[in-house]
Amino acid sequence: MSGNNHILLDSNIIIYLSQKKLSIDEIFEDNKHYSISLITYMEILSYNFPLKEEEQFIKKLLSLFEIIDITQKIAQEVIVLKKSRKIKLPDAIIVATALVYNYTLYTNDKQLHTLENLNIKYFNC
Numbered sequence: 001m002s003g004n005n006h007i008l009l010d011s012n013i014i015i016y017l018s019q020k021k022l023s024i025d026e027i028f029e030d031n032k033h034y035s036i037s038l039i040t041y042m043e044i045l046s047y048n049f050p051l052k053e054e055e056q057f058i059k060k061l062l063s064l065f066e067i068i069d070i071t072q073k074i075a076q077e078v079i080v081l082k083k084s085r086k087i088k089l090p091d092a093i094i095v096a097t098a099l100v101y102n103y104t105l106y107t108n109d110k111q112l113h114t115l116e117n118l119n120i121k122y123f124n125c
Contacts, residue, residue, distance in 0.1 A: 004119070006033045008068075008098045010107035011043045011090070013123060014061065018054045021125045027106065035066040035103065039093040074100050087111070 009027075014036070016022040028034065036044075041062060049055040068074075070093060077096035081087055087095070095115060098105040104119040105112070112120060 004104055005031060006035065006101065006103045008094070008101070008103040008105050009034060009036050009040065009065070010094055010105060010109060011036075011040045012108040012125075013106050014040065014044050014058065015047065016108065016123070016125045017061065018049070018058050022123060026123070033066070034064070035068050035101075036062070037094045037097040038067055038069050039090050041067050043090060068097050068101065070097075071100070081115075085115070 013022065013027065017024065017027065044058060044062060047058075049058065074093065074096045077099055078089070078092045081092045081096060082089070091109065091112065094107075095105065095112060095118060097103070098120075099118060102119070104121055106121050106123065108123050108125050110122070112118065113122065
């Protein structure tokens with residue numbers, strides 16, 4: 001599975017959805033396949049949500065996505081990214097996942113705009 005109809009959601013997009021800084025309609029379209037990296041799953045569920053309702057919303061939302069494991073191919077891409085740029089490990093894993101699968105990355109992270117060969121859609125929140 002690859003191509004423009006496949007979307008990888010960054011952790012910040014999930015958080016902004018739960019905080020209603022982004023609406024479901026802004027992110028989701030018909031005929032698109034949405035996934036998250038395993039690192040996004042871990043980051044999101046380890047977040048201390050101020051409201052129980054927000055945490056419940058997140059858990060329901062996460063259950064809708066394919067969770068992509070960190071493979072050796074993704075790990076190799078992470079190594080290349082980390083050696084060539086100042087990028088945090090979780091961000092490098094998410095970017096590497098998008099690159100390996102050729103998915104469009106939905107993010108709010110401005111520093112990721114400069115990465116080559118990355119299909120990206122930026123959301124300003």
